[in-house]
Amino acid sequence: MNALTSAPLHTENGAVDDTPADSNVAGDVINLARAGRAAQRVLAKMSSGERAAALVLGAAALRRAAPAILEANALDVDGGAAAGLSGAMLDRLSLDPSRIEAMAAAVEQVAALDDPVGQIIDETARPNGMVMRRVRVPIGLIGIIYESRPNVTADAAALCVRSGNAALLRGGSEAVRSNRAIHAALAEGLAAGGVPAAAVQLVPTQDRAAVGAMLAASGLIDMIVPRGGKNLVARVQADARVPVLAHLDGINHTYVDRAADPQMAKAIAFNAKLRRTGVCGSMETLLIDALFPDPHGLLEPLLAAGCELRGDARACAIDPRITPADAKDWDTEYLDSILSVAVVDGLDAALAHIARHASGHTDAIVTADQAAAARFLAEVDSAIVMHNASSQFADGGEFGLGAEIGIATGRLHARGPVALEGLTTYKWLVLGSGQIRL
Structure with missing residues (x-):
């Protein structure tokens, strides 16, 4: 057990502070990222059918864990109300049986979607006989930093696993108990399907230093996806040393x-x-x-x-x-x-x-x-x-993409609802028959 997994401390207003005073947050986040990268290599070798079957088991585990998730969420909602969260924020935070069912169904929908990994984007034959082929591949380890919405824990995990990516999740403090309960259930189901435990990790601290460590993890985290308010997105865009897929305001x-x-x-x-x-x-x-x-x-x-x-x-x-x-x-x-x-x-x-x-x-x-x-x-x-x-x-x-990781409002890589295809990149495969360049 590393320093980040020690028991949480609950403050008077219901917030959670679970970072020991001597914790090396940045070092622990680096260790999580390294474990995630190693797990992603294993995940990428699993067949499309194996990853889909594991997600179906994850959805079933979410349904079984509904009472525990609702209990955890009630504590988060009470804490949010005491902290003065707006009605809209409390609505985003709140879960009920129908929302948990919708969460599980969304995971199953992602499992049923066509797997983009391995798809041939285009192929051309050169005059010298070489064939140039572009093929979709996973991005790698994706860090998701999000606020308020506990369903993002399940949506992001499902989308990453289906597209062969590992996920490092850092949820907001207002939903910390809900996120942990959802992650625990989903991880149980995924493990039963053979997905490495480190393929979907939840950063178990609310210390803001963890966000800074994720943003600085160039070479370990391949892409950061922020989902939250303007201040969060602005900080991520200003401080990140990792490519960012931004979800900005919906004006x-x-x-x-x-x-x-x-x-x-x-x-x-x-x-x-x-x-x-x-x-x-x-x-x-x-x-x-x-x-x-x-x-x-x-x-x-x-x-x-x-x-x-x-x-x-x-x-x-x-x-x-x-x-x-x-x-x-x-x-x-x-x-x-x-x-x-x-x-x-x-x-x-x-x-x-x-x-x-x-x-x-x-x-x-x-x-x-x-x-x-x-x-x-x-x-x-x-x-x-x-x-x-x-x-x-x-x-x-509603776009037929299953769950989404966010609505990207930029112009590069992905735009609009980011689902499976938006979580892939491509590589070139060059097929020759002995050609040499003169």
Whole structure:
């Protein structure tokens, strides 16, 4: 047992501090990373069927462990409430039997997906007879640093194992008990399927030095994936010496065009904001064309449901319950029952607003005008762009990808929901028959 695995100490406010004063956190993280790299080499040799079967056993273990997971989660939720976490954050943190079942089902869905490892991306024959082939391979050891959502523990582990990668997980302190219970169950099932124990490791300390050690582990950790708030992602991007696949804010827009069907627009806007306010696909700004025929009917269901609307001058004129927005509202990911609303003069104005304020996550247009939709889909530079659909569909499962490790908002390597393919790279295989270069 290394220093990081000693018994946790519980503070008065319910937080967990489990790092002994003499613990060498950086050294322990390096040891975990080395063990993960060794396990990944074993995992990569397992067949696709063996990795899939192990995940099915992991899903079964999660279901068996549901009472223990719920007990651990109740302690986390109580601690979060005492610490003053917002309602949206508590919703992200909370588990119930249906969410645990969904977690287990997501692991099974990942197991059933086509394995990208070994897929031939392309192949060409050169004039000299050599064959050049690009083939998908695992990235290696992936470090995932995340906050709030305990389901990330299972999703990230499943995606990494299925794609032949090892995972080093570091969850947030608010979900520490839940993460440990989920990891313990999943590890039991994976081990029964022959997956090395070090292929999926949970960093067992909440000391922030562990994050710094992961970010500095160039040559040991092959990629870092941060999932959390702006401060976490900013720190990772600023400090990492390891390639980062970033998941940034979901400042998502829905533009209701003048040609939108009013009933469709009303249903989409309500769902995009209020289905679950704490998910990254939640709409944060509603743009309404000045010529849309029923702006009050569009906003009334949101107001009636208790959603706070903050608008520009023309939006405030629609209903007295709308309060004036300030400059920072247009750049805020609320993750709460709060929505910014602006009235815009047509598609050009909507595109300009989105270009100025969007985070590159998910933006949608509601319209029956196919030409307007085509322009919106072509010109909005976000990872996900939608027509006549709720932004709440910004989810790997809804894309048919199974679980996801995050929504990547950058432009390199992977973009949008990052699932199995996004956790692979490629290598070139050159097949010759004795050729030499003159």
